[in-house]
Amino acid sequence: MTAGTANRLFSPAEPAEALENIKQSLAEKRPIIPAGRFSRLGDWSRRPAFGADFVAAGNLNQIVEFNPDDLAIRIGAGATPAELNQILEGTNLFWPVRGVHLENRSLGAILNEGLSGDEVRRYGRMLDLLMGVEMITPDGRRIKTGGATVKNVSGYDLTRLCWRAAGTLGFVLNVTLKLTPNLETKCLAEVPLADPAVGADLAEKIILGRLGAESLKIIHNQGWFLTVGLGDFREVVDLRKERLAAILKEAGLAYEIYDDPGYYSRPEMVLCSSRTESARARRRDLLNMVRSLAGRKDGDFYLEADITGEMARFRSLPDRFPGVVVDDVNSAGPVYRQLKNSLDPEDIFFPLPLMTKRPE
Amino acid sequence: MLSMNLINEFKAVVGPENCRYHAIDLDLYSYDSSPFVYQPDLLLFPRTAEEISKIVKLAAMHGVPVTPRGAGTSLSGGAVAKAGGVMIITTRMDKVLELDLLEETVLVEPGLVNLELQNYLKPHGYMFPPDPASQQASTLGGNIAVNSGGLKCLKYGVTKHYVKGLEMVLNDGRIVRTGHLALADEDGGPDPSGIFLSSEGTMGVITKALLRITPLPADTIAVSAVFDSQEKSGRAVSSIIAAGILPAKMEFIDNLLIVAVEDYLHLGFPRDAEAILLIEVDGQGPELPRQMEDIAELCRKAGALSIQTAQTPEEQDLLWVARRAAGGVLGRIKPAYLPHDIAAPVSKLGTLLTTVAEIGRKHGLLIAKSGHVGDGNIHPELLYDPNDPEETERAKRVFTEVGLAVLPLGGTITGEHGVGLEKIEFMVHEFTPDELEFMSQIKKTFDGRGLMNPGKILPEEYLPSLTGERK
Numbered sequence: 042m043t044a045g046t047a048n049r050l051f052s053p054a055e056p057a058e059a060l061e062n063i064k065q066s067l068a069e070k071r072p073i074i075p076a077g078r079f080s081r082l083g084d085w086s087r088r089p090a091f092g093a094d095f096v097a098a099g100n101l102n103q104i105v106e107f108n109p110d111d112l113a114i115r116i117g118a119g120a121t122p123a124e125l126n127q128i129l130e131g132t133n134l135f136w137p138v139r140g141v142h143l144e145n146r147s148l149g150a151i152l153n154e155g156l157s158g159d160e161v162r163r164y165g166r167m168l169d170l171l172m173g174v175e176m177i178t179p180d181g182r183r184i185k186t187g188g189a190t191v192k193n194v195s196g197y198d199l200t201r202l203c204w205r206a207a208g209t210l211g212f213v214l215n216v217t218l219k220l221t222p223n224l225e226t227k228c229l230a231e232v233p234l235a236d237p238a239v240g241a242d243l244a245e246k247i248i249l250g251r252l253g254a255e256s257l258k259i260i261h262n263q264g265w266f267l268t269v270g271l272g273d274f275r276e277v278v279d280l281r282k283e284r285l286a287a288i289l290k291e292a293g294l295a296y297e298i299y300d301d302p303g304y305y306s307r308p309e310m311v312l313c314s315s316r317t318e319s320a321r322a323r324r325r326d327l328l329n330m331v332r333s334l335a336g337r338k339d340g341d342f343y344l345e346a347d348i349t350g351e352m353a354r355f356r357s358l359p360d361r362f363p364g365v366v367v368d369d370v371n372s373a374g375p376v377y378r379q380l381k382n383s384l385d386p387e388d389i390f391f392p393l394p395l396m397t398k399r400p401e
Numbered sequence: 402m403l404s405m406n407l408i409n410e411f412k413a414v415v416g417p418e419n420c421r422y423h424a425i426d427l428d429l430y431s432y433d434s435s436p437f438v439y440q441p442d443l444l445l446f447p448r449t450a451e452e453i454s455k456i457v458k459l460a461a462m463h464g465v466p467v468t469p470r471g472a473g474t475s476l477s478g479g480a481v482a483k484a485g486g487v488m489i490i491t492t493r494m495d496k497v498l499e500l501d502l503l504e505e506t507v508l509v510e511p512g513l514v515n516l517e518l519q520n521y522l523k524p525h526g527y528m529f530p531p532d533p534a535s536q537q538a539s540t541l542g543g544n545i546a547v548n549s550g551g552l553k554c555l556k557y558g559v560t561k562h563y564v565k566g567l568e569m570v571l572n573d574g575r576i577v578r579t580g581h582l583a584l585a586d587e588d589g590g591p592d593p594s595g596i597f598l599s600s601e602g603t604m605g606v607i608t609k610a611l612l613r614i615t616p617l618p619a620d621t622i623a624v625s626a627v628f629d630s631q632e633k634s635g636r637a638v639s640s641i642i643a644a645g646i647l648p649a650k651m652e653f654i655d656n657l658l659i660v661a662v663e664d665y666l667h668l669g670f671p672r673d674a675e676a677i678l679l680i681e682v683d684g685q686g687p688e689l690p691r692q693m694e695d696i697a698e699l700c701r702k703a704g705a706l707s708i709q710t711a712q713t714p715e716e717q718d719l720l721w722v723a724r725r726a727a728g729g730v731l732g733r734i735k736p737a738y739l740p741h742d743i744a745a746p747v748s749k750l751g752t753l754l755t756t757v758a759e760i761g762r763k764h765g766l767l768i769a770k771s772g773h774v775g776d777g778n779i780h781p782e783l784l785y786d787p788n789d790p791e792e793t794e795r796a797k798r799v800f801t802e803v804g805l806a807v808l809p810l811g812g813t814i815t816g817e818h819g820v821g822l823e824k825i826e827f828m829v830h831e832f833t834p835d836e837l838e839f840m841s842q843i844k845k846t847f848d849g850r851g852l853m854n855p856g857k858i859l860p861e862e863y864l865p866s867l868t869g870e871r872k
Contacts, residue, residue: 110639110748111777133645155592168595169562182835189746191776192559192816194548194599195824195831196858197840201561201595222645249502251526251616253685274688281685323581324504376577376593383846 048093054100056175056183056214063212064181066094072392075208077147078102078119096212098149105215106189109134112220113172113189118149118213122158125218134220137164140304142354149213155205159270159305162349163255164221167204173217174200179210179385189217208391209381227255227272229302230285232294234265237335241328243267243292244348248324250288253281254349256305259331261344270305324348403442403486407463411443411487414455419446419493430473430488434535436739437478437822441468441488448493450568450576450608457606458574460487466855467572469602471512471540476740477821479547479601483856489606491542497521498609505614506565506581511542511607515549518612527614530557533817534725542607548599550817552650552724555775556683557615559817561598568609569597572848582611596843601819602854604847618683621649622693623717626678626700626708627671631655631758631770634676635751637703638774641680641696642747648696650681651775652724658769661730662723670723674706678774679720727771728782734767735784739800743807744778744816756806757781764799766792778816805830820858828860837863 049071053059066073071094078099101117102124109132116125122139125148129135138158143151148167150156152174157166164170173187176199186199202210234240240259244267247254256270271281282298289296322330327346330353334344346353381388403411403422412420421427421444431440442465447453460467466486473480482488494510497518501507502525509518515536518529532551533539539549545567550559566582577583579594597604628634634653641648654662656675663670670677678700682692697708711717731738745753754770757779761768772779781803785796804814804827814820814827828837841863847853851865 108746108748110643111746112642113746133643165558165562169558178839182839184833184836184839186836188811188813190744190778190811190813190816191554192550192744192773192778193813194817194819195813195815196820196828196836197843198548198561198595198599199836199839199843201598204595205592222647245503248505253616274684274692276687276691277685280687325501374583376571376579380593380596380843380846384842 048095050095050097052097052100056101059096059098059101059212059214060177060181060183062094062096063177066096067181067389070387070389073212073389074391075149075153075212077150078121078145098147098213101214102147104128106217108189109220111189112222113217114220115173115189115215115217116148117215118152119147121145121147122151129220133223135223136170136218137221138167138170148216148218152203152213152216153206153208157347157350157352159256159347159350160272161347162257163272168201170219171200171216172219174203175214175216176203177212177214179390183214187217191219206377210384211390224272225274226278227270227301228278228282229256229299229305230269230271230282230296231299232267232269232289232296234259234267234294237261237265238332239292239294240265240267241331243288243294245328246288247285248348250284252284252288253277256347257349258305259328259344259346259348261334261342268305270302321352324351327351327353403465407459407465408443410459411445411456414459415445415447415452419448420444421446430470430490431481433470433473433475433478433480435476435478435481435821435823437481437483439481439483440485441482442485443487444490445487446490446493450570453489453570453606453608454574454576456487456489457570457572461572461574461850461852464850464852466852467606468854469542469546469606471543471546472514472535472538474535474539474543475547475821476742476818477547477815477823479819479821479854479857480543481822483822483854486852486855491540491606491608494608495540500525502527506611507614508609508611509541510609511545512540515539515541515544522614523617526617528617529563529612529614531560531563534728541610541612545598545607545610546600546602547817547819550773550776550778552652552721552773554773554778555651556647556649561595563613564594564598564610565613566611567594567597567607569605569607571605572850572853576608577605578609580611582609599819601821601857603844603857604853618649618685620686620689621681621683621717622689623650623679623681623711623720624693624697624708625670625711625720626680626697626705627674628676628678628703628705629674630704631676631754632751633704634678635754635774637678637700637705638750639747640699640703642775644695644699646682646692646696648680648775649683650679650721651773652679653677653770653772653774653779654679654724654727655770657734657767658727658730658771661733661769662726664733665726665730666719666723668719668723671706678705679724681717681720724771727769727780731769731782731784734769735786737785737787738769739783739785739796740818741781741783741800741803742778742816742818743781743804743812743814744776745807745810745812747775747777749810749812750774750777750779753779753807753810753812757803760799760802760806764795764802766795766799768799768803773816776816777812801826822857825858825860828858841865 051062098119102120106115140159495512566580
């Protein structure tokens with residue numbers, strides 16, 4: 042790492058330009074930091090004397106290939122889910138990895154951070170809707186893997202290489218994504234809760250009762266709420282509303298239904314800031330965490346526990362969550378490092394996450 | 402050939418009852434469901450990951466190749482021991498270890514048969530969606546190793562979409578856990594599961610899998626739609642997808658198969674039909690009749706001659722028996738066939754079907770076509786008589802031509818069978834040298850000496866040699 046030299050920013054508009062930029066950085070052995078459009082690099086990118094090359098995907102946000110009959114689109118990694126869904130307007134298709142928290146994330150960043158949308162239970166993670174990737178490898182090769190077919194088992198599945206790799210295993214140029222036909226209708230049920238434990242029990246009941254909720258969240262934002270997202274054909278949503286009403290009636294809880302809510306996230310819960318922390322855990326652990334937060338003073342924290350998505354986003358908590366149980370076996374780390382050491386032996390691509398200490 | 406001393410060392414790991422090396426046993430395991438025949442030197446039936454770890458360590462120490470195998474249903478030669486050595490057969494590791502309905506996951510051993518898992522989940526109201534045609538025999542370890550598909554992939558996706566975590570034994574004997582089986586820190590961290598999925602046993606041996614399960618649909622409706630041209634059936638598929646309808650299954654069979662299936666099952670399929678689409682929708686129930694009416698209307702508009710709804714669950718089952726029988730009934734026409742499983746974007750499917758038919762006509766070879774048309778995956782089966790050397794050679798040439806025909810359409814040479822040995826010749830056509838080099842680098846990361854299922858997936862010049870160098 043060339044400490045003491047200035048950072049450089051590349052914003053390639055074409056894959057060939059990105060390749061040229063990255064080859065230049067590799068030749069000069071400067072650390073490469075892949076960045077999205079609204080990247081969370083935050084204060085790191087403003088450090089003047091770090092000497093890294095930031096390669097931003099923001100200008101790589103064009104459609105590369107799109108045929109609605111294929112239920113697939115190939116698009117630059119710098120596009121955001123909101124932009125993608127705008128492109129799809131009028132086609133009867135949409136991209137289901139969406140939510141308030143993803144509004145300003147580029148697709149490449151969502152892939153590299155391993156994020157999920159509000160409707161993860163029904164449609165899966167971005168990884169599950171990723172059909173192909175074109176990327177630049179840590180040794181400067183431009184490779185393409187996968188394509189516009191759901192089924193493809195030819196060779197090693199390199200499409201999944203960058204999932205949660207935080208930009209350490211290459212620079213994503215564009216992605217081929219599986220699209221979904223528009224839902225006929227959707228609604229959001231919001232249940233105010235006096236006690237989070239009641240919400241946790243209800244959430245458990247809804248999952249075990251196979252209500253078919255697309256989204257199930259326990260939210261703390263000036264009070265506790267359970268939100269249940271329902272979307273499908275009209276008849277199915279009506280059926281699910283009836284079943285949900287019966288469950289809530291039995292629990293003696295009032296609720297409100299919002300038709301066509303847009304996202305299942307609550308707009309005021311925009312938690313994409315550098316102060317945001319997130320946790321992944323099993324549903325059971327998230328529910329136990331929610332239960333353990335009972336009695337905490339209102340207003341001292343924000344929480345959005347996505348039970349079906351197995352993810353919690355929280356802000357302004359003075360301490361780490363109590364009650365998130367984590368497994369002490371983690372052998373995936375060494376396997377990943379083995380891969381990283383082999384593909385990027387000089388640790389050029391985004392060395393920061395692998396450092397034990399952030400650069401001063 | 403392994404020395405008796407070494408065989409005894411392996412035997413000591415698994416116990417004599419789980420070790421076989423008599424000629425007749427070795428012969429039996431020389432085959433999978435492909436035409437490739439290679440004999441292993443030793444068969445081991447371990448019962449735990451720890452035993453597999455010891456086997457792999459011992460094999461590494463002596464430079465012995467290791468071929469992992471489930472039920473041996475690979476259609477591409479993935480489960481034969483090309484370089485001999487030790488074959489690790491996981492069929493005695495066949496338990497469901499944990500069912501967690503709140504997490505909607507099931508933890509299984511790799512030797513559990515796909516259908517046995519389905520039967521286990523059914524009373525709980527759940528299913529594991531991937532349902533390859535071999536589901537009565539194929540194991541989940543094998544399904545994961547080749548990322549199996551099946552009939553329901555358009556709506557439900559393929560095996561990799563249901564793997565939440567893996568436990569694997571790597572080539573140095575390490576037992577590693579990935580994904581949710583290794584969830585350890587709040588940030589999650591990188592998840593290397595992806596590269597192990599569909600690696601066909603070339604990077605390690607799967608010893609446990611945490612699988613996502615989904616609720617069984619409350620109801621299903623199935624229809625068969627008859628067409629007098631394949632092109633019209635293709636048009637129907639496109640219009641159904643364009644209308645935003647995602648059938649659980651949308652299958653195609655051509656005239657050659659229609660006649661063969663009809664001769665076998667007597668379902669009343671018109672023998673002069675050029676194509677039949679078998680379509681099933683599933684869901685909660687009340688929405689299904691409306692969906693199926695829309696599908697029927699779109700088929701009619703595309704030129705369907707008749708549309709018949711299965712009236713009872715038994716009739717529905719028969720439709721899928723007919724579809725799954727497509728491979729077997731070909732024996733009525735010719736004694737052997739070369740199976741392809743090419744896949745193309747749905748918008749190119751019509752072109753692909755026409756091209757394949759033209760190739761068959763040009764070479765005077767019968768090609769039966771069936772496929773999961775909703776996801777663009779078709780199975781042209783090249784019929785030939787292995788006792789006729791000229792026809793056999795011709796079939797091989799046609800196999801190559803059909804495989805190459807899918808690539809300019811943006812498709813792939815294998816949608817669900819895997820590369821194994823059978824499709825290696827196509828790899829240099831589907832991928833650039835840079836892409837193959839990168840795959841080679843990944844293979845070498847986890848198997849630098851090329852001992853894990855040698856000779857598979859990559860062309861020889863991209864495989865590591867026993868010394869760890871490129872050949």
